[in-house]
Amino acid sequence: MRRLIAGSLLAAALASVLIGVAASASGESVAHKPGRPTATAAQGLATAEAAAKRQAQVSRDVLTARLATRKYVTDLQAAKAAGYGILTRMIPNMGYHFINPKVTGFNLRKPPILVYEHGPGGWQLGALEWVFTSKPKKPPLPGAQYGVFGAACHYDDGTVVFADAQSKCAPTAPKTGAKFNFWHPRLVTLHFWIWYPNPTGIYTGTNPMVTPFNRG
Secondary structure: OHHHHHHHHHHHHHHHHHHHHHHHHHOOOOOOOOOOOOHHHHHHHHHHHHHHHHHHHHHHHHHHHHHHHHHHOOOHHHHHHOOOEEEEEEEOOOEEEEEOOOOOOOOOOOOOEEEEEEEOOEEEEEEEEEEEOOOOOOOOOOOOOOEEEOOEEEEOOOOEEEOOOHHHOOOEOOOOOOEEEEEEOOEEEEEEOOOOOOOOOOOOOOOHHHHHHOOO
């Protein structure tokens, strides 16, 4: 009987200690009702909620953009039929850029530039891209990150020659003889890697995962 009583007392004491530890970990008192969270806790909660909302929005944007561009994923001819033409040849760790000059402004469903990778299996869409003459005051996509593309002359075969004025663009590409297409000033770029994984971030300009495609 004494052993039974002692065991019961020990169990009760252990339960009491465990309740106290749990209460300490949660920052609440067993004998009192929980009060308002501290300023630090409230800030942490707000930050976590904001991050969750942003992630949810990014997920929705990815879905929207993928549904709108899925017909181009492995079908470059479909992209060309829709008005996309060669803008640049393979840019290392990025891809071939195809532009639709009729698409202007920011539209998640109609990106002006499609970034493709090319390999033995054919063409694979990797990223969508938008360009701006200056950094947008409000990010068009949650957590957007930007890159820069210098002022350049573009030619019909995708040749690019960097130049700070259109007057410095030759009538034909220096090495290929392709006809001059257009010139643009320094641009701010926004990539959206929704069709090829990018370990450095969905908005990062370059992508180490496409290095094997650098030879074209």
